[in-house]
Amino acid sequence: MVHESKNMRLIAQDRLLEHGGVGEGMALQKTRDGRRIMWMAHENAPKNYTAVDVTDPRAPKVILQTDLPHNNMRSNSLDVVGDVMAVAYQTRSHGMQPAGIELLDISEPERPRRISFFDRSGQFSRGVHCLWFVDGEYIHCASGAPDFTPTHPLDDQVYMIVDVRDPTRPEEVGRWWLPGTREGDDASPPPRLPKFGPRPGGIRAHNTNVYPERPDRAYVGYFDGGAVILDISDKVRPKPISIWNPAPPFHGLTHTVLPLLSRDLLLITEEAVEDHGADWPKLTWVVDARNERNLVPVSTCPLPPVEEFKIRGGRFGSHNFHENRPGETSFRSDTIVFGSYFNAGVRVFDLSDPLRPEERAFFIPEAPAGSRVNSAQINDVYVDENGLVYAVDRFTGGLYIIEADF
Amino acid sequence: MYRFDQHCLLVPFGTDRWSMKDILVSSLGPRSMTLATPFPCAAIDLRSGDALRLNNGAFAIHPAGKPASEGSPFEVVRDAVCGHVDAWGGPAQRFLRDYFDAVSATIGRDRALIEASMPTCAGLYSAEDWLYSAPLPLPRAHLNAPASSRPHGTEEDYVRVDVVFWNGERFVAIDAGSSSLLPRRAAERAERLRRAGIDVVSWAGAAPAGFDAFFPRLLPRRARYFWQTRSLPTGPFRSDALDLLDAFAAQSCPVDGGTTRREEQRSP
Numbered sequence: 065m066v067h068e069s070k071n072m073r074l075i076a077q078d079r080l081l082e083h084g085g086v087g088e089g090m091a092l093q094k095t096r097d098g099r100r101i102m103w104m105a106h107e108n109a110p111k112n113y114t115a116v117d118v119t120d121p122r123a124p125k126v127i128l129q130t131d132l133p134h135n136n137m138r139s140n141s142l143d144v145v146g147d148v149m150a151v152a153y154q155t156r157s158h159g160m161q162p163a164g165i166e167l168l169d170i171s172e173p174e175r176p177r178r179i180s181f182f183d184r185s186g187q188f189s190r191g192v193h194c195l196w197f198v199d200g201e202y203i204h205c206a207s208g209a210p211d212f213t214p215t216h217p218l219d220d221q222v223y224m225i226v227d228v229r230d231p232t233r234p235e236e237v238g239r240w241w242l243p244g245t246r247e248g249d250d251a252s253p254p255p256r257l258p259k260f261g262p263r264p265g266g267i268r269a270h271n272t273n274v275y276p277e278r279p280d281r282a283y284v285g286y287f288d289g290g291a292v293i294l295d296i297s298d299k300v301r302p303k304p305i306s307i308w309n310p311a312p313p314f315h316g317l318t319h320t321v322l323p324l325l326s327r328d329l330l331l332i333t334e335e336a337v338e339d340h341g342a343d344w345p346k347l348t349w350v351v352d353a354r355n356e357r358n359l360v361p362v363s364t365c366p367l368p369p370v371e372e373f374k375i376r377g378g379r380f381g382s383h384n385f386h387e388n389r390p391g392e393t394s395f396r397s398d399t400i401v402f403g404s405y406f407n408a409g410v411r412v413f414d415l416s417d418p419l420r421p422e423e424r425a426f427f428i429p430e431a432p433a434g435s436r437v438n439s440a441q442i443n444d445v446y447v448d449e450n451g452l453v454y455a456v457d458r459f460t461g462g463l464y465i466i467e468a469d470f
Numbered sequence: 471m472y473r474f475d476q477h478c479l480l481v482p483f484g485t486d487r488w489s490m491k492d493i494l495v496s497s498l499g500p501r502s503m504t505l506a507t508p509f510p511c512a513a514i515d516l517r518s519g520d521a522l523r524l525n526n527g528a529f530a531i532h533p534a535g536k537p538a539s540e541g542s543p544f545e546v547v548r549d550a551v552c553g554h555v556d557a558w559g560g561p562a563q564r565f566l567r568d569y570f571d572a573v574s575a576t577i578g579r580d581r582a583l584i585e586a587s588m589p590t591c592a593g594l595y596s597a598e599d600w601l602y603s604a605p606l607p608l609p610r611a612h613l614n615a616p617a618s619s620r621p622h623g624t625e626e627d628y629v630r631v632d633v634v635f636w637n638g639e640r641f642v643a644i645d646a647g648s649s650s651l652l653p654r655r656a657a658e659r660a661e662r663l664r665r666a667g668i669d670v671v672s673w674a675g676a677a678p679a680g681f682d683a684f685f686p687r688l689l690p691r692r693a694r695y696f697w698q699t700r701s702l703p704t705g706p707f708r709s710d711a712l713d714l715l716d717a718f719a720a721q722s723c724p725v726d727g728g729t730t731r732r733e734e735q736r737s738p
Binding site: 328329397398418450451468 | 486556557558559560561564647648649650651652653654655
């Protein structure tokens with residue numbers, strides 16, 4: 065199969081030294097010497113993170129690729145502010161190490177230097193799955209903790225705020241978890257969703273987005289717990305404003321809660337995790353947040369027919385979005401949004417009328433060689449300030465650089 | 471805008487979708503016209519040389535002469551204009567709210583100057599009567615800005631802007647930051663507007679205090695304050711009967727320098 069596209073075209077691909085499986089962490093650094101470096105966290109061991117010089121986007125070049133300390137862990141997520149990079153580390157099971165966040169000085173991208181390590185390992189902790197670091201002061205993340213005992217082993221990652229104003233001494237400031245997911249809570253453990261396939265979902269934090277325009281709010285995807293808006297005006301004691309959960313009857317795994325702040329809208333994704341569309345529908349919801357205490361879904365982004373895509377192999381459905389990351393190297397729009405949809409590729413929607421999202425473009429790479437599934441699995445997407453699109457494959461395809469033309 | 475004839479430009483606004491074929495003139499007088507369109511449309515009289523002002527609008531009026539909704543008349547006008555932005559048009563909504571606040575603040579600040587400027591009318595008018603001399607913002611407006619030197623003569627030649635003002639000579643468009651374009655297309659759009667002679671003001675994140683510098687761009691040449699008009703103040707509320715009277719009276723009794731008129735066709 066060849067690439068499929070609408071209003072998008074591939075200008076380069078880099079298979080990342082044949083380690084082309086990338087997770088959910090992408091950040092574009094502008095170095096002091098004028099280079100543009102795309103940093104990516106890998107989906108799985110043995111690789112940790114890879115840096116690609118994309119100064120000439122038609123000729124990307126790997127300048128660094130690192131290995132994890134062992135194969136029973138993954139990095140998955142990272143973020144960059146200036147010359148500081150934060151990398152998440154999650155172990156395969158509870159009680160292992162290293163589990164936490166590594167802070168690195170990347171002023172010389174080819175030679176990262178550790179600034180500190182924020183250890184979150186513990187008897188019931190796998191460490192950090194996903195992090196958000198955009199202001200240089202606080203990391204917002206989905207993390208376990210040595211003093212957190214979940215009522216269910218899969219509910220082991222809470223929303224956590226870490227103060228890194230002194231990057232040599234990261235300190236936890238506050239945390240929030242869904243009541244009932246911690247041993248000792250007054251609330252009863254929340255009901256589990258019906259199991260789909262071999263992987264039951266957890267009721268735990270995933271994406272934890274906070275924006276400078278609204279520093280008193282955290283927008284948290286809480287997997288089977290739904291989409292959560294938290295008041296973090298007091299970072300020590302985050303308080304829930306509202307929780308919206310389409311599951312049940314939908315199948316959970318709320319992944320990203322992307323606020324389109326100027327328009328009082330939320331874009332909420334559910335991650336597809338089963339092959340062949342077994343957990344379909346995994347949707348991207350457009351939610352009216354004019355009253356943030358009464359979230360109202362108004363539409364979903366249109367996707368191609370499941371009948372056509374479930375037979376292509378691998379996952380099909382929503383995953384993540386370009387998250388309007390603050391910073392000079394990131395495209396920001398509350399109207400045009402870019403999502404990653406596994407075997408349905410990168411898809412772009414126009415939310416001018418949020419009641420009727422329109423597909424503006426898509427790009428589906430051909431199935432990359434060596435993938436365990438017979439399709440591309442676009443895992444994450446980043447759009448730079450010029451509108452250039454960087455998308456990554458979950459298994460072997462590596463980095464795709466795509467030009468949008470609409 | 472759509473050039474109706476050598477003296478008149480039509481500007482569809484308050485909508486994302488419109489069609490030229492839907493613009494119909496239901497009546498035409500020597501200096502007035504009534505449009506029958508399924509979307510709001512402003513008619514601009516190029517002969518007036520004046521800005522399009524709030525009191526050129528045809529805002530809904532109750533048969534008993536009261537505004538059609540709750541609030542002060544100025545709030546009714548503000549809400550009517552803001553109502554042309556869709557429910558999730560946050561950036562344009564914020565610009566308009568700030569704009570109307572700035573209009574109100576200007577009258578409050580200049581009260582002494584206004585009262586000193588009308589010594590012969592003492593007691594007849596209050597400074598607030600000049601609120602409606604402020605320029606009229608048209609949200610979600612569609613302006614003629616062809617992509618090439620050979621226009622299509624169709625809707626393709628039009629560019630949607632968040633808000634636009636007519637200052638008597640040219641359009642001043644507000645980019646409130648709600649564009650649905652990627653950077654390259656946004657640059658092309660900006661170039662189209664520039665070639666069409668349309669001023670574009672980027673307002674995303676601007677402070678309300680910025681209006682002091684902004685108002686003069688919305689006014690006819692040499693005008694310093696929007697309340698300095700060539701006539702006594704008029705209100706923005708009109709009835710059909712007034713429109714008919716104006717058609718006869720326009721030649722001898724110009725209002726704010728002209729009789730630019732628009733009429734909205736509202737859905738039930």
